[in-house]
Amino acid sequence: MSSEASGRTYGASEEATAVGVPFGACPVPFTEATQILLGHGSGGKLTSQLIEELIVPALSNPLLDRLDDQASFEVGQGRLAFTTDSYVVTPLFFPGGDIGELAVNGTVNDLAMGGAEPLGLSLSLILEEGLPIAELKRVIESIRRAAAAAKVRIVTGDTKVVERGKADRLFVNTAGVGVIRPGTSLGGGNIQAGDRILLSGTVGDHGIAILSQRQDLGLDGEVRSDTAPLHGLVSVMLDACPGIHAMRDPTRGGLASILVELARRRGLGIDVDVTKVPVNDAVRGACEILGLDPMLVANEGKLVAFVPPEGAEAVLAVMRRHPLGERAADIGSVGVEHPGAVVVRTEIGGRRILDLPFGESLPRIC
């Protein structure tokens, strides 16, 4: 096919098991690389090979398969939601999930919190030179599985490679586009005094799962990430009460950061009864040992909803019938007292102001 390529394998590192196939010998595969090479990010043959042999076949659908620089699809008139998230979690694989599943579910959830059903996701990978191809395959397979489970397609993508030591194995960005369900208007700005605050389940599972994987906490198998796509749960909640004011998924910074941010932004007070916040026993135990407040620990498959009081009971009932809301609870309310602050009623009946930490003990949680 070529009289020109002249062996310009500049990017290949010594770890490559580049097979000595002569350049004229298409269509024999060019390499059987077992690790990511700089050349995989070059825009040349290795890039095509990576994309067309490893990534696209796994995630195949008519939009992605066109391999244009953008996906295009019909939309009806209406409101569109658009979101983005980069994932830098370490380790890449942890109890209950991995970076690929996190990236799909996290972006589906950011859309869902706006009342949107996902139309499509983009997938942008930053790969570190030397990343085992087997590891990349495992992440792509996980993305495929998570996308299928959430009934969403990866419709466009991008792949970059950086030199060894200039990234940490693999970073993933997913952006998402979705169609907002007509008649809903979810947003932090809509929260009103009187709203009930409904939480879909236990808090802290994701953060403690990551921590237990990084440091041997003796929790093997007891704590798993709660990563899950929430748009199905959101859908039944909006069926029960289309006038829900706002939903958020408390990821980095935990439940506390959502509550503090919204109280501050709206200039309203939030009261939370901490005895109503569900926490798994193993998570509670780990938090006690580590001196962490479970309300500050990350989640990846939970939501908190601000619901007008007249709709709260119905919403809570449908949440509890959904597999992702079995342990849903009414944890408090929004009011006009102590504006801008979150006040927590503690286990021993006291009250304390909830505040965010300055930084965090646990980086790269998502």
Place this chain on the structure above:
Amino acid sequence: MSSEASGRTYGASEEATAVGVPFGACPVPFTEATQILLGHGSGGKLTSQLIEELIVPALSNPLLDRLDDQASFEVGQGRLAFTTDSYVVTPLFFPGGDIGELAVNGTVNDLAMGGAEPLGLSLSLILEEGLPIAELKRVIESIRRAAAAAKVRIVTGDTKVVERGKADRLFVNTAGVGVIRPGTSLGGGNIQAGDRILLSGTVGDHGIAILSQRQDLGLDGEVRSDTAPLHGLVSVMLDACPGIHAMRDPTRGGLASILVELARRRGLGIDVDVTKVPVNDAVRGACEILGLDPMLVANEGKLVAFVPPEGAEAVLAVMRRHPLGERAADIGSVGVEHPGAVVVRTEIGGRRILDLPFGESLPRIC
């Protein structure tokens, strides 16, 4: 404001000039950090501060300012384009541009190549601990300027921080959503035998500008990146000929990679007259010294269009009247001979098959 924060500045590194402001002393700024700390990615106060004081004010618009997890906007019935790109270019600043401008223009261009006007961009940052805040500000300011010039808004975003040594200063992902101009259908799959191939200007400027910045090539000031938003140029081209078959912006891998990929994918032959491909003198000189083919070097503000022969003259005329198409040229055509291959007529009248390099000499070009 808080009786609880108890100084949990776990993420702070020794470079922080954290000011000893007591936690009760809001609204005095918490820190005057001069470098990115892990805590800036925590979801806690430092994260809020970074986003609300540095990023959002610079890029302010009603959609972004809502600070919800997703942007939402009305769309009319029609076709939507959706694209993503991560930017890992090194150095961050180079003659003619920087990573921020590249990220805005690159995603605007990926939308434009689908015939879409941008509705909004997302901005996701991966920051390395220790990145000077001044450098981040400079990139954000550049993003602001590029977005204003391209008349597009940053509508949603995300920020992550990784430990020192786990990234290379700053990676940027921009995804984009746009509305496809009614009546156009641009895509690599539409290319037909007979199409003329129009190139909007000189090739190789971006790649050589990056290379000259990395290694002192003595080209100071002579070669600048061509980064530019192309949707304005695309618009006048589609006015002149709505039936253009496909457009691509030849970035990584250069003009050659676009032509080779499309010839291969469509099973058609492409003929290019290399004497018609405009190359700036300084770029040509640098390529000769370095043994590079300008057709393989990256661009960031050029496009190549596949135009039905009856429309080619009109399209070329409007291109040449546009500031970004002054040196536009008809460089060749699509045919049925030598299917799947690109044949180049050389300066000395010979013919050679154009092929892609296996990897690349110049990683992290965009």
